[in-house]
Amino acid sequence: MSDTTQAEKHGFQTEVKQLLQLMIHSLYSNKEIFLRELVSNASDAADKLRFKALENDALLETDADLHVRVSVNKDANTITISDNGIGMTRDEVMTNLGTIAKSGTKEFISQLSGDQSKDSRLIGQFGVGFYSAFIVADNVTVRTRAAGADKAHGVEWKSAGDGEFTVADIEKTARGTDIILHLKDEAKEFADEWKLRQIINTYSDHLSIPVQMYKEPTPESEGPDGETVPATPGEWETINSGQALWTRDKSEISDDEYKEFYKTVAHDFDEPLLWSHNKVEGKHEYTSLLYVPKRAPWDLWNRDSQKGIKLYVQRVFIMDDAEQFMPTYLRFVKGLIDSNDLPLNVSREILQDNRISRSMRSASTKKVLSMLSKLAKNEPEEYAQFWDNFGQVLKEGPAEDQGNVEKIASLLRFASSHGDSAEQRVSLDDYIARMADNQDKIYYIVADSYAAAKNNPALEIFRKKGIEVLLLSDRIDEWLMSHLHDYNEKSFQSVTRGDLDLGDMDDEASKKAHEETEKAFEGTVERFTKALGEQVKSVRVTHRLTDSPACIVTDENDMSTQMAKLMEAAGQKVPETKYIFELNPEHALVQRIAEEQDEQRFADWAELLLQQATLAERGSLKDPGSYVRKLNQMMLDLTNR
The missing domain is CATH 3.30.230.80 (Ribosomal Protein S5; domain 2)
Incomplete structure (x- = not known):
């Protein structure tokens, strides 16, 4: 190999610097994984050449015997991992060894806490690959040449893992990659052939590419019975089973x-x-x-x-x-x-x-x-x-895989109004098993948080009747429910959409009482409708409320609140949804407002009640300042009476 050309100095990508420091200091308890990572990469390089050679056998040059070789130099305190695989060009060296070519690397780095045990696990999930060399080495040299390239187009990469690396052109006769690790003083234990054999047998025995170590020659000797034991030549010996x-x-x-x-x-x-x-x-x-x-x-x-x-x-x-x-x-x-x-x-x-x-x-x-x-x-x-780890991803399934919706749905887990916390979850099978005999729907609510769902006024009648409601609060839940229509012959019903229909769970006496109340309240509903005008789609009496004066719900065919929020968060334009305003005729506040004779004051109360209901459903108002001013004025008026 000839001398290298003048080496060019470069700085690592910022994320690489951070990752190197974290690996060097966080993975001290599991140092031997460096060999697993580097041997695995070398095996992949050989595999990739074998595949590319199917179309262009010239890439094999004069060496079709693919392998990975590991050698030790105790005097120099180095380990060398070599392969005769696909190799790298200069541009590939710059890309693969100077940056981390993964989107979201900054987000990954931001998740690291400084806790060595936790960071070790997270780094393992990221996949350390080549950079694991710096766990045991204070200097790393890479010499590589791409298969099919001229021997003058070799590349040498060097770094001490301190934020910079150098790249130079070299002459390299054999294709593939050699990685030379200059071991740290505290990693000298790895400059031992038997130690390396043990690690390879543990982690890399399954690799189909032969992993070889050099077996020293032995001179002719005399056996225990006086027979002559012939000399053996030095040779590269395959130490993995080689069977996938x-x-x-x-x-x-x-x-x-x-x-x-x-x-x-x-x-x-x-x-x-x-x-x-x-x-x-x-x-x-x-x-x-x-x-x-x-x-x-x-x-x-x-x-x-x-x-x-x-x-x-x-x-x-x-x-x-x-x-x-x-x-x-x-x-x-x-x-x-x-x-x-x-x-x-x-x-x-x-x-x-x-x-x-x-x-x-x-x-x-x-x-x-x-x-x-x-x-x-x-x-x-x-x-x-x-x-806990993968549930939200599994929720993408019903929209993506219509053929397995029932199987996916059986794996879903939800918080419930019958539970004590967001962590206490039920399956749909659990829910159906404890449904009332005359219940034919699976009721659910989607909100911004577990607390918002659990305390939504729309749950009041369900709580009174002991009917279980699934509480959904993940961002993806509205999207999920738009693709999950029924399960085990039970349809899903949002408690904040459309008119409330409890079916056979409402007795005839209750239904008759509701009808009489609605008729008696017709005049008040007309006054609210006139006062609120275009702010609402309609006004009606509701029996879904027991403790709250009013609520808003979406029409069965309109976009739900959570779906609108989801689309807005994705930067999409969303048509304005007009809500149905529902009044609880049994609530003292609604009855007091109904007695108000001053139409302007009645309109102010009606608007205040609507804004309050909107805040409970959406979690925000378009004009919170107006709401605060109106509320303050109404309180002053009451105080001055």
């Missing part, structure tokens, strides 16, 4: 092996919550190994973020993040699919409209939903933890 874990029979794989494989494939420090290993034979033949993590990844809410499914065809790695095999609402699922039916040169575009990939997607989706159903039934406490 998912190709083995399930009965031969221990839980620990499944867990370690998950950490490699998901770049996660935690063990998985559950997994499913399936071999499908028949019309289509493929193997899937799917994992559900214990904790949500930091970028879970980025729907455009890369997904967690790797695609193999006949054990040949094809692509990372094959989103075609898992719907977006299950984007937290990690793992792989290995198909015997897809062509080796399959592309993302072909997968999009491919009958085989659609079939595998459908089966994999049902498998994950089945795993979660079993967890919910058999281990409700574990499922509650899953829901």
Whole structure:
């Protein structure tokens, strides 16, 4: 190798500087993961070359024997991880080793708390990759050349992890990448071949690419019985089994092996919550190994973020993040699919409209939903933890996956008016099981918060009659309910939409009393209608209230309050909704206002009552200043009487 050209100095992306410092100081208790990460990256590089060589075998140059090699130099206190895979160009080095090419990195950094144990877990969810080298090394050198490039187009990258790195052009005879770690004094334990062999056997035994370490030559010697033991030459020895874990029979794989494989494939420090290993034979033949993590990844809410499914065809790695095999609402699922039916040169575009990939997607989706159903039934406490992490994402399902709405709905969990807190949740099956015999609807309310939902005036009649109402307060809930129309032959009914109909739960005597009250209150309703004019869609008497004087509800066909807020938050124009203003004729305040003879004073009271009801439903007013002034004036008038 010739001397390098003049090295150019560059600064790390700000987020990389922060991440490096956090890793160096937070991951001290789990240092050995650096080798898992670097060997995994090297194996991926070899896999990618093998795939690209299917179309262009010239990329293999004169070396088709793909491998990863790990070597130690005790005198220099270095470890070198080498591969003869795809390699990198200068531009790729700048992109991959100088920045973190993930959207939302700043949001990730903002979540870090400074607590080493918590940050360690979060960094693990982010995926540390190459930068894990700095956990054990105070200087890192990378020498690389892209497959197919001239040997003069090698690149050398160096950094001490202190905020800067240098890049220089070099001559590199062999394609691929060499990473040389100059170990810190406190990491000298890793400059030991047996230590490295043990780590590789623990974390990387399943890799299909051979992982090799050098076996020193031995001279000719005399055996214990006087026989001559011939000399052996030095050679690179493969130390991993080389058999992809998912190709083995399930009965031969221990839980620990499944867990370690998950950490490699998901770049996660935690063990998985559950997994499913399936071999499908028949019309289509493929193997899937799917994992559900214990904790949500930091970028879970980025729907455009890369997904967690790797695609193999006949054990040949094809692509990372094959989103075609898992719907977006299950984007937290990690793992792989290995198909015997897809062509080796399959592309993302072909997968999009491919009958085989659609079939595998459908089966994999049902498998994950089945795993979660079993967890919910058999281990409700574990499922509650899953829901805390992934529940809001699962709520995207009914809108995205009409074919599995019933299965998804059975997995949903909601707070309830029968519960004591937002954390006390029920399933729809629980709700239906304790419905009254004559109840034919699942009642719910959507509000800005659990407290707002629980204290909404519209719940008063339900509380009086002991009817359970689901309390929804996540931002996505209104969107969810617009796609969830019924479950187990029970329709959903918002308690703040349309006219209240309790069906058979209202006895004939109550219905007759309501009709008489409405008739007696017709004149007052007309006065409110005239006073409020265009501010409301209509005014009517309600029997949904017991303690509050009034409320507003949306017409059955109009956009709900929460849907309007959701669209406004997304920057969309929303047509103004006129509410139906409902009066509680039994309330003393409404009766007192009805007695008011001064029409202007009556109109002021009517408007004040409407604003109060709007505040209770929407949580805000368009003109709060006007409301405060009017309220102050009315209180002064009462004081001066």
